Amino acid sequence: MERRRQQKNQDKGAPKWMVTFSDLMTLILVFFILLFSMSVVDATKFRAVAESFQQRAIFDFYPSLIPFENPAEDISVKRDPSDDVNDPFNDVRxxxxxxxxxxxxxxxxxxxxxxxxxxxxxxxxxxxxxxxxxxxxxxxxxxxxxxxxxxxxxxxxxxxxxxxxxxxxxxxxxxxxxxxxxxxxxxxxxxxxxxxxxxxxxxxxxxxxxxxxxxxxxxxxxxxxxxxxxxxxxxxxxxxxxxxxxxxxxxxxxxxx
CATH class of the missing domain: 3.30.1330.60 (OmpA-like domain)
Incomplete structure (x- = not known):
């Protein structure tokens, strides 16, 4: 009777190696989810950031990754240096x-x-x-x-x-x-x-x-x-x-x- 009880107790639950394996798979899954979340670009937020930089003429020589609604306002048009209000020669130029x-x-x-x-x-x-x-x-x-x-x-x-x-x-x-x-x-x-x-x-x-x-x-x-x-x-x-x-x-x- 004691042998049967011991055998039944040993048969309960998954093997110990399976617990370690499942934990490892969970960690790997979480890792790939993090990588995926960092690789996805929020197009709306990126557009807002790009347009704000466009107004400051920081991307004068670099085309935008996202096309703008008004191509005529594309930042490929270089800023006129005379627009610099701090330049004392502005009025003369x-x-x-x-x-x-x-x-x-x-x-x-x-x-x-x-x-x-x-x-x-x-x-x-x-x-x-x-x-x-x-x-x-x-x-x-x-x-x-x-x-x-x-x-x-x-x-x-x-x-x-x-x-x-x-x-x-x-x-x-x-x-x-x-x-x-x-x-x-x-x-x-x-x-x-x-x-x-x-x-x-x-x-x-x-x-x-x-x-x-x-x-x-x-x-x-x-x-x-x-x-x-x-x-x-x-x-x-x-x-x-x-x-x-x-x-x-x-x-x-x-x-x-």
């Missing part, structure tokens, strides 16, 4: 795009002024890809080693400022010196002198002609960009100059500035 200003006419008026006043020997005007480029020799604008504009240079600068009043183009003013060192209390080196001379020209435009200061950039190159070798007095004189670049709107502004 927009005016340049909205209007077709004729730099050739400005160039012609400058040339006529130089001829009428016999200034071609000390001031040159050229037209290239950058725009209208005016090169003023040092003796026209300043005393040696100084950055205060001479009275004789003011009529020409006033003429240029008057022409700039009719166009919104950006203007870069470069100061250049020769290779002779300078060391004064005001100008410890040619860097300070060249930068001060470029700034003096811009200050004249903004004060006398009341031009927008955001249109201008002053750059002091010192003696790093000579047009001729600094080997004699004539060449030294040519390298001491101020260059005014009235930019062409079609020119890459990043290269100019």
């Amino acid at each position: 927009k005016k340049e795009k909205d209007n077709d200003y004729d730099l050739d006419q400005l160039f012609q008026e400058v040339q006529e002024f130089l001829q009428e006043n016999e200034l071609n020997d000390v001031i040159s005007a050229t037209r290239d890809d950058r725009g209208v480029v005016l090169i003023l020799q040092e003796r026209t604008l300043f005393e040696s080693g100084e950055a205060q504009i001479l009275d004789g240079a003011k009529p020409f600068l006033t003429k240029v400022g008057t022409l700039l009043e009719t166009i919104p183009n950006l203007v870069k003013v470069e100061g250049h010196t020769d290779s002779r060192p300078i060391s004064t209390f005001r100008y410890p080196s040619n860097w300070e002198l060249s930068g001060a001379r470029a700034s003096s020209v811009i200050r004249y435009f903004t004060e006398i002609n009341d031009l927008d200061p955001y249109r201008f950039l002053a750059v002091g190159y010192g003696d790093t960009r000579p047009v001729v070798p600094n080997t004699n007095d004539t060449n030294l004189q040519k390298n001491r100059r101020v260059v005014i670049v009235i930019s062409d709107p079609s020119y890459n502004q990043n290269e100019l500035f």
